[in-house]
Amino acid sequence: GRTLKNSFAILDEAQNATDTQIKMFLTRIGENSKIVVNGDPSQIDLPNKSMSGLVRSKELLGHLKEISIVDFDHSDVVRHPLVSKIVKAYSNND
Numbered sequence: 139g140r141t142l143k144n145s146f147a148i149l150d151e152a153q154n155a156t157d158t159q160i161k162m163f164l165t166r167i168g169e170n171s172k173i174v175v176n177g178d179p180s181q182i183d184l185p186n187k188s189m190s191g192l193v194r195s196k197e198l199l200g201h202l203k204e205i206s207i208v209d210f211d212h213s214d215v216v217r218h219p220l221v222s223k224i225v226k227a228y229s230n231n232d
Contacts, residue, residue, distance in 0.1 A: 153177035160191030
């Protein structure tokens with residue numbers, strides 16, 4: 139497979155990646171590269187939520203000093219002000 143040298147790569151929505159897919163992505167890290175894997179475990183869309191590679195990789199790799207894990211909560215969510223108007227519009231029609 140391809141090695142990601144001198145790269146910065148982001149795997150977004152990783153809560154829906156399987157364990158095999160996350161492993162495939164992470165094992166491509168090459169010289170002078172940074173990898174970011176992000177996702178929201180509360181939004182797993184896989185048929186079996188326990189299949190999420192994001193959750194498993196956090197458990198397996200969280201102890202490695204070379205890997206940083208950052209957990210965000212609701213106070214970290216920042217969206218465009220238009221989003222609240224969109225949500226309100228949909229709520230008014232339900």
